[in-house]
Amino acid sequence: GYVTGPAGFASDLTQAFAGIDGILLLVALAVVFVILLIVYRSPILPLIVLMSSMVALSGAIFVVWHMSDAGWVKINGQVQGILLILVVGAATDYALLYVARYREALIAHQNRFAATKAAWRGSIEPIAASGGTVIAGLLCLLFSELASNKALGPVAATGIVLAMLASLTFLPAALALCGRAVFWPARPRFDSHAAEHGVEHDSKLWTKIADFVAAKPRPIWIVCFVGLAIFVVVSTGFKAEGVRQSDLVLGGSQASTGQEVLAEHFPGGSGTPANVILPAADEDKAVDAIEQLAGVSSVAVVSQDSPSGTIPVGESAKNVPPMIANAQPTESNGRILMQVTLSDPADSQAATDTVVQMREKLKSVSPDALVGGDTASDHDTIVSAQRDRVVIIPIVLVVITLILMLLLRSIVAPILLVVITLMSYLATLGIATLVFDHLFKFPGADPSVPLYGFVFLVALGIDYTIFLMTRVREESLKIGTRPGMRRGLIATGGVITSAGIVLAATFAALAVIPLMFMVQLAFIVAFGVLLDATLVRAFFVPALVEDIGRKVW
Numbered sequence: 001g002y003v004t005g006p007a008g009f010a011s012d013l014t015q016a017f018a019g020i021d022g023i024l025l026l027v028a029l030a031v032v033f034v035i036l037l038i039v040y041r042s043p044i045l046p047l048i049v050l051m052s053s054m055v056a057l058s059g060a061i062f063v064v065w066h067m068s069d070a071g072w073v074k075i076n077g078q079v080q081g082i083l084l085i086l087v088v089g090a091a092t093d094y095a096l097l098y099v100a101r102y103r104e105a106l107i108a109h110q111n112r113f114a115a116t117k118a119a120w121r122g123s124i125e126p127i128a129a130s131g132g133t134v135i136a137g138l139l140c141l142l143f144s145e146l147a148s149n150k151a152l153g154p155v156a157a158t159g160i161v162l163a164m165l166a167s168l169t170f171l172p173a174a175l176a177l178c179g180r181a182v183f184w185p186a187r188p189r190f191d192s193h194a195a196e197h198g199v200e201h202d203s204k205l206w207t208k209i210a211d212f213v214a215a216k217p218r219p220i221w222i223v224c225f226v227g228l229a230i231f232v233v234v235s236t237g238f239k240a241e242g243v244r245q246s247d248l249v250l251g252g253s254q255a256s257t258g259q260e261v262l263a264e265h266f267p268g269g270s271g272t273p274a275n276v277i278l279p280a281a282d283e284d285k286a287v288d289a290i291e292q293l294a295g296v297s298s299v300a301v302v303s304q305d306s307p308s309g310t311i312p313v314g315e316s317a318k319n320v321p322p323m324i325a326n327a328q329p330t331e332s333n334g335r336i337l338m339q340v341t342l343s344d345p346a347d348s349q350a351a352t353d354t355v356v357q358m359r360e361k362l363k364s365v366s367p368d369a370l371v372g373g374d375t376a377s378d379h380d381t382i383v384s385a386q387r388d389r390v391v392i393i394p395i396v397l398v399v400i401t402l403i404l405m406l407l408l409r410s411i412v413a414p415i416l417l418v419v420i421t422l423m424s425y426l427a428t429l430g431i432a433t434l435v436f437d438h439l440f441k442f443p444g445a446d447p448s449v450p451l452y453g454f455v456f457l458v459a460l461g462i463d464y465t466i467f468l469m470t471r472v473r474e475e476s477l478k479i480g481t482r483p484g485m486r487r488g489l490i491a492t493g494g495v496i497t498s499a500g501i502v503l504a505a506t507f508a509a510l511a512v513i514p515l516m517f518m519v520q521l522a523f524i525v526a527f528g529v530l531l532d533a534t535l536v537r538a539f540f541v542p543a544l545v546e547d548i549g550r551k552v553w
Helices: 005-016 020-040 045-069 077-108 112-143 147-168 170-183 192-197 204-215 217-237 254-265 280-291 349-365 374-408 412-439 448-479 481-512 516-552
Strands: 274-279 296-302 310-312 335-342 370-372
Touching: 020 045, 020 077, 020 481, 045 077, 045 147, 045 170, 077 112, 077 147, 077 170, 077 448, 077 481, 077 516, 112 147, 112 170, 112 374, 112 448, 147 170, 147 448, 204 217, 204 481, 204 516, 217 412, 217 516, 274 280, 274 349, 274 374, 280 296, 280 335, 280 349, 335 349, 349 370, 349 374, 370 374, 374 412, 374 448, 412 448, 412 516, 448 481, 448 516, 481 516
Parallel strands: none
Antiparallel strands: 274 335, 274 370, 296 310, 296 335
16 A cells, blocks of 8 residues: 555655754765865864864754744754755865964964964954855845745854854864864974965965966966856756656655556546635636636535535536535635645646646636645745745845955956856756756756755855955955965965865765755755866966956956
């Protein structure tokens, strides 16, 4: 036997999220630990960085629990999973930035507490700016019509606030207590020359990349632009009109199998009818209008007097036993409830089309009629999600552009950087279109997938822009824009790439949840972050700034 219908699908989703706290967190922490071990080549430092992330996560969970308990937000498994990943990833990113500054400061300062003070001063502006930008982008989700989107905004923003606080309080204190020993075996040594003239970065890889970009900036940014533009065009084929409930859980489920078996022997919509609430006086006209629709199998009115709980009406009333036929519809405030069994499965496009047609038909015969049920609810959710994309994406772009203008004290640079970040996002969608259609064979995507992907990629992608450009501005004030760009790239290249790999790896951990939405979001954000932290920040942005020169400010 199979348990299907709304309760069956709800049970499948609950099972998919079962153990999310433990499995997802363990996978994310394990992946991050391995990456940090490779980056720092120290057994102690990764543990302190992860401890800082766990402090941030614990604080975020504490605050969010009270927000939920007070009724300010509604938490579900989806929001919970994203919060875990976002806090661990963001806290680790901010930690990487601070650790890089602290290591520099230990070379330029003999006293570890003086080094801590210098590192903190150098880190607070980019961390506060990048965190503030992400928070502002996430809070734009409050403009959504969907409760889950509205909840994700303040919940994720709370997580970012705690990640910032942990990275600017707990982490500096812990590293100050450990001093140079935390970097063992590669302890940074005090250099009197660096104390007077500043720390010279000796990364051979990033020096080569910076020299390569400085030598041919225009051809490099043009090639990057064309490469991204090709996939931006491909992104127009991204299908995000919603997917069937039976396709949500990857690998199949009892509810989806039961739905298929049900459709073989009964009308596809059996057990999941469309519900119509309307004035009792409009019953006959409404039944006539509904029965004209090809996708309707039968119509019944809810009745407490009927042994079956309903009274078949219209064509469905033929050959009905007298004890049911003589029962009276149950009225409440002059209204009745009709149950319309559809010919097609409730989560199919055909069923959705029938519900839309039903609403149109009833407008003329019973203007006060309301059509609900699972099919109608899913359709309304998709319509709201599509509306959210159109409304929220421009708001996020405007907010982030204004923040960058204030931060960089410039007009040209922020506009260019936002356009590049938007291109990076759309190119990622283009890659995702090819992967989802041809590799994974997904039937489509939920409309919220590109919206979530946009908010995370643009907000987090701007993080790397801020890490890079605040350092470039700092250096440019001393030595000029072009040499400042070169030195800023050498100084931040390793940190940004490491941060991108860490964040991509943490978001990729979402793929352990066997839901199409989570797997798609995991791929889009993970790939997009890697693209942003490598190609875009290492070549596209530096080459464009090098080519434009001082006018960029």
